[in-house]
Amino acid sequence: MDNRDWLILKVIYDKKNITKAAEELYMSQPALTNRLKQIEKEFGVNIVTRGRRGVCFTPQGEYLYKCANEILLKIEKTKETLWNMDNEVVGTLKLGVSRFMMKHKLPALLKLFKTTYPKVEFKIITDWSSDIVTLLLNKDIHLGFVRGDFNWRGEKHLLFEENLCIVSKNKITIENLPNLPRIDYQTDHLLKALIDNWWADNFSNGAQVTMNVDQLDTCKEMVINDLGYGIMPSLVVNNLSDLHTINLIDKNGAPIIRKTWLFYEKEVLNLNVVNAFVDFIKNYDLQDV
Structure with missing residues (x-):
């Protein structure tokens, strides 16, 4: 067994599929199957059973x-400790990133950081904010870029705020929303709750949802083509001057705000690469990126 064999076991377990695991590992399917047989022969046990699914x-x-996870984690911790024994910023930074951050904010930030610290590599997982919080709790990532006010007891830094707003191609009024076609999109439960609670506070009837799309950017494109209105964070449409927007306010007249945070545990700052990145983020204005 070598380190890659432990990784092979982990990826096969996570994917539950030889073909997908081979793609993840950049191996051919026959080569992966053969390596798995060699591992089974070495330990003298059957590791997997194959079925239709x-x-x-x-x-x-x-x-x-379970052993593979423990061994791979130990190897990673050992590397981090060795890299951290001098003051050089080097190593792999593991980030969990919301879909919005990944598309609209993070690439430019990583490019700037990489310019200053060229020996840093990135391992990035893009997912819903709720899943990123879980990854942080499981210590699968160093830092999480999270949208919404999750209950987080570790360290956090507010990155930026944005209004929730009604977006339409042509001018509309709030009073007439129940009579107009609305486009909904898949999102995390906190944003959905903000929208649903605002609607319940203002209307007794449900919305006329004529389209439910896969993601926020798809909803935006549908709105641009005048197929209905959407309710979304303002930064998604800030650069589109030909759309009409109305900021949402709560029952007390205060704007309904969507916040984006950097979450992390204090202990990860002991790693030079993480500490450097957190300092970089704290001194950078993401609102205008």
Whole structure:
């Protein structure tokens, strides 16, 4: 067994599919299957069983998967400790990033950071904000870019705020919204709750949702083509002057705000690469990126 064999076990377990695992590992399917057979031969046990829906791990395979996680984590911690023994900023920065941040904000930030610290590499997971919080709790990532006010007891830094707003191609009024076609999109539960609560405070009837699309950017494109209105964070449409927007306010007349945060545990700042990145983010204005 070498380090890559432990990684092979982990990826097969996570993907539950040999073909997908091979793609993830940049291996051919026959090569991966052969390597798995060699691992089984070395330990003298069956690690997986194959079915129509993919692979299932045997009890022995489950145990080896647990060992693989522990060994890979130990190797990673060892590397981080060695890299951290001098003052050089080097290593792999593991980030969990919301879809909006990944598309609209992060690439430019990483480019600037990489210019200053060329020996840093990035491992990035793009997911819903709620899942990023889970990754942080499980210590699968160093830092999380999270949209919404989640209950987080670790360290956090406010990156920027934006209004929630009604967006339409032509001018409309709030009073007439129940009679107009609305375009909804998949999003995290906190944003959905903000929108639903605002609607319940203002209307007794439900919205006329004529389209439910996969993501926020798709909703924006539908609005641009005058297929209905959407309710979305303002930064998504800030650069589109030909759209009409109305900021949402609550029952007390205060604007309804969507916040974006950087979440992390204090202990990760002991790593030079993480500490440098957090300092970089804190001294950078993301509102105008």
